[in-house]
Amino acid sequence: NAGVMQNPRHLVRRRGQEARLRCSPMKGHSHVYWYRQLPEEGLKFMVYLQKENIIDESGMPKERFSAEFPKEGPSILRIQQVVRGDSAAYFCASSPGTENTEAFFGQGTRLTVV
Amino acid sequence: AQSVTQPDIHITVSEGASLELRCNYSYGATPYLFWYVQSPGQGLQLLLKYFSGDTLVQGIKGFEAEFKRSQSSFNLRKPSVHWSDAAEYFCAAGGRGGGNKLTFGTGTQLKVEL
Numbered sequence A: 001n002a003g004v005m006q007n008p009r010h011l012v013r014r015r016g017q018e019a020r021l022r023c024s025p026m027k028g029h030s031h032v033y034w035y036r037q038l039p040e041e042g043l044k045f046m047v048y049l050q051k052e053n054i055i056d057e058s059g060m061p062k063e064r065f066s067a068e069f070p071k072e073g074p075s076i077l078r079i080q081q082v083v084r085g086d087s088a089a090y091f092c093a094s095s096p097g098t099e100n101t102e103a104f105f106g107q108g109t110r111l112t113v114v
Numbered sequence B: 001a002q003s004v005t006q007p008d009i010h011i012t013v014s015e016g017a018s019l020e021l022r023c024n025y026s027y028g029a030t031p032y033l034f035w036y037v038q039s040p041g042q043g044l045q046l047l048l049k050y051f052s053g054d055t056l057v058q059g060i061k062g063f064e065a066e067f068k069r070s071q072s073s074f075n076l077r078k079p080s081v082h083w084s085d086a087a088e089y090f091c092a093a094g095g096r097g098g099g100n101k102l103t104f105g106t107g108t109q110l111k112v113e114l
Helices: none
Strands: A005-007 A010-013 A019-024 A031-037 A043-050 A053-056 A065-068 A075-079 A088-095 A109-113 B003-005 B010-014 B019-021 B024-026 B032-038 B044-050 B056-058 B064-068 B073-078 B087-094 B102-104 B108-113
Touching: A005 A088, A010 A019, A019 A088, A019 A109, A031 A075, A031 B102, A043 A065, A043 A075, A043 B102, A075 A088, B003 B087, B003 B102, B010 B019, B019 B108, B024 B073, B032 B064, B032 B073, B044 B056, B044 B064, B044 B073, B073 B087
Parallel strands: A010 A109, B010 B108
Antiparallel strands: A005 A019, A019 A075, A031 A043, A031 A088, A043 A053, A065 A075, A088 A109, B003 B024, B019 B073, B032 B044, B032 B087, B056 B064, B064 B073, B087 B102, B087 B108
């Protein structure tokens, strides 16, 4: 059973471009979470999704950021018009349920905005 | 507000020595509690978790943690540290019913001296 797969592992974008980060959850997992890790900091929750639904987006910046988890295919975190402050590691986690379950994390996507 | 505090940013121990990493949480009710380890450039690996029941939790790689409700703590321990344990350790908490929307501490960087 493959783990949580994130791609790309490293992404370089110029200021003003769009960044698309993909996350394929573990097989059988229908809950996906996105976290951001800034340098020298812990992980900060961004958004929680189930198939075709956003459950909790309380950690998402109000502008330029969006996330989806379609019925088919990976979850996508999209950052429009990137700025230098968006440079960070973005981690995806998945779990099979909500109670008494643990989340499994991917290797992360390291976004660098130049 | 929910929070997780790891008071020690850096800890250095000698190989073979015992280790204790501190974690305190502030939540409305007893949360789910986790310890993760992160090696440089890598994702997070779950060491152990507490959902309910026995307050002493055994994890992988010889780690254990003790949940103390009276102190709102969930400290991680290992009786004898190995050089390969050098990494960053994160304590995290999640609200019951909130799935794996986790609040992370800022991490403790562990250095092991040979």
